[in-house]
Amino acid sequence: MKLIIRADDFGFSEGVNYGELAVLKTGLVKSIGLMVNMPGTKQALHITNKFPEVCLGLHANLVVGRPSADPNIVGSLLQENGDFISSKTYRRLLKEGKEVFTDEAAVRIEVEAQISRFYQLTGKLPEYIDTHAVHSDHLYSVVRKLAKKYNMVFLATDPKFSANLSANPTRLSSSASFYQQGGNPDNYINLIGNEMVKNKNKFSYIVIHPGYLDDIVLAKSSFTQIRTHDVAMIKSKNTKKWLEDHQVQLLSHRALKEVK
Structure with missing residues (x-):
């Protein structure tokens, strides 16, 4: 069985970054998505320097914080105070x-500005791209075109928008939904483990949002305790044991890249 564990929201805040650091230290998370317009962006980059083997993507963000593009050009995406809608x-x-x-x-201009910002910060293009918080065909259509332009992997929630994939893994049940229904982080692996077994050696992936809480998260995110639960889930002995017992191969988005 093959599994990608993708961690989103890297750079959202200092608290989120410390949660991301905690899961990176386990070695289970191989792909992590950077937000380039948030308070914790620069700290996140310092953390990634300690994990050069990790696949770093762009977590394109058009719903929190301020734009990377000229606000006068992308005004349709903004509130009166200059923040994103x-x-x-x-x-x-x-x-x-x-x-x-x-x-x-406007979406294209902003996402492309974030790609440019990513390059300025890291000296390289994102290895993959995804989007933050809101699913929209219009947004996905733009991101797909930019993924093709810059040869980045785009694993979209709706497969018809995905780009540059050599494989199309199955998305497993959401950890956030599991916790919201009263699930214990120690037991999430049992849920997705059963799904992986039913998939019979097929490629799967999950999306997590690890982090610790701080004022920025509490003020700007609907995901609060979910983040701490994701840290606990990845660090759980049950998670590690199940993956080892079932010889799950943990991969990154690099394994999805279409060879051209």
Whole structure:
């Protein structure tokens, strides 16, 4: 069995970064997505220097913080105070049956600016790209085109938008949903383990949001205790034992890259 454990929101805040550091130390997480426009971005980069083997992607963020592009050009994505329109607002609009991120030109400019910012910070392009918090066909369409332009892996929630993949792994049950239903972090591995066994040696992946809480997380994220649970889940002896007992091969997004 093959499994990718992808950790999102790297750079969101200092508290999140310390949680990400904790899971990186376990060696189980091989792919991690960097947010380039958040308070913890520079600290996150210092952490990645300690783990050069980790696959570093861009966690494109258009819902929290301020843009990387000129605000005058991407104004349709912003509130009056200059911050991005929040994910809470977008989710409300989606619930009302409305489309979001319809200004694809502005979306492209901002995502491309974040790719450029990633390059400025790291000296290289992202190895993969994904998006933060809100799922939208308009957003995915733009990201897919940019993934192709820059030859980055894009493993989209909706497979029709994925790009540059040599394999299309199955996404397993969400850890966030598991905790919200009262699940114990020690037992999450049993849930996804059963799913992996049923998949019969197929490629799978999960998305986690490890972190510790600080004022930035409490003020700007709906994911709070979920983050600490994800840290506990990855550090759990049960998680490590199940993966070892079942000889699960832990991989990164590099294993998905289409050979051209």
